[in-house]
Amino acid sequence: MNYLSGVELYYCSSEKIKVNNIIISDDDYKHIVKVMRHSEGDEIYVTNGKGEIFLSIIKDIKKDGLTVSIKKVLKYENELANVFFCIPKLKSNDRFEFALEKCTELGITNFIVFDSERAIHKSGKKERWEKIVLSAMKQSLRSYLPNIDIINTVKDILKPDGRKILLEQNSGKKIPELKVNREEKYYFIFGPEGGFTNEELELFGKDDFYSLASNRLRTETAVIKCASLILE
Structure with missing residues (x-):
């Protein structure tokens, strides 16, 4: 599978990924909303740091975090795990x-x-x-x-x-x-x-x-x- 290019990638720990939704807070939330100026309906990429990248759509933005819905899951193998x-x-x-x-x-x-x-x-x-x-x-x-x-x-x-x-x-x-x-x-x-x-x-x-x-x-x-x- 080809790796991504030309996009922003954000991180969210696995415990904040619920079924088809991801909750993003803290630094990544600030970067998405205040720096990149994303709004509801925008697509972003999020990884759980365990080999999965989620193409997601921003669903709800609040003062302390945002929720995205998962549109597609990209899975990668760790070629240097050993x-x-x-x-x-x-x-x-x-x-x-x-x-x-x-x-x-x-x-x-x-x-x-x-x-x-x-x-x-x-x-x-x-x-x-x-x-x-x-x-x-x-x-x-x-x-x-x-x-x-x-x-x-x-x-x-x-x-x-x-x-x-x-x-x-x-x-x-x-x-x-x-x-x-x-x-x-x-x-x-x-x-x-x-x-x-x-x-x-x-x-x-x-x-x-x-x-x-x-x-x-x-x-x-x-x-x-x-x-x-x-x-x-």
């Missing part, structure tokens, strides 16, 4: 958030944020990150709202089943050589700005090491480049 990006917290929140935003636009839907021994900065709020990926999902007209999990250590990444891919500059294997299949989970693990410690590296087998480029990349650059290569 891909997880494990990203360390960075010194610059702006750079970290930029990586989240661009990866969401490229279709990554699972993020794991972790601390490491050499992480330079250990702050950031999940609530803000969730707003960033929500905005990026709508802006790029995608239908899957990314999930963000936070873990404490690199070792915690090893707990779930799946193949672990550690991005290491000096590895002889390149990411384009990796064949990602739909039957297996893949955890792409990006190093912190201070690098992994030897103890952290020893947690992984040599077969887990892959390189993105011969030169050193900023963490956020590596994250975005990896997302682009996976899509090719």
Whole structure:
């Protein structure tokens, strides 16, 4: 199925979708009514963030929200549901958030944020990150709202089943050589700005090491480049 283009996409959580009606409030309501100046009878697109986009007609506008009726349901498959990006917290929140935003636009839907021994900065709020990926999902007209999990250590990444891919500059294997299949989970693990410690590296087998480029990349650059290569 072809993706949408040239339209505005709004979000509504599944619990606000009742049979053939959707109730929209808060920021999206304000944008629809006060910014886009939509009125009753206009068509808009709404996603539940779970692979469905609803072509809807505005039925009723009130002071604190609006109701739309569903005219058509478009369903999309999450082609990267088995891909997880494990990203360390960075010194610059702006750079970290930029990586989240661009990866969401490229279709990554699972993020794991972790601390490491050499992480330079250990702050950031999940609530803000969730707003960033929500905005990026709508802006790029995608239908899957990314999930963000936070873990404490690199070792915690090893707990779930799946193949672990550690991005290491000096590895002889390149990411384009990796064949990602739909039957297996893949955890792409990006190093912190201070690098992994030897103890952290020893947690992984040599077969887990892959390189993105011969030169050193900023963490956020590596994250975005990896997302682009996976899509090719």
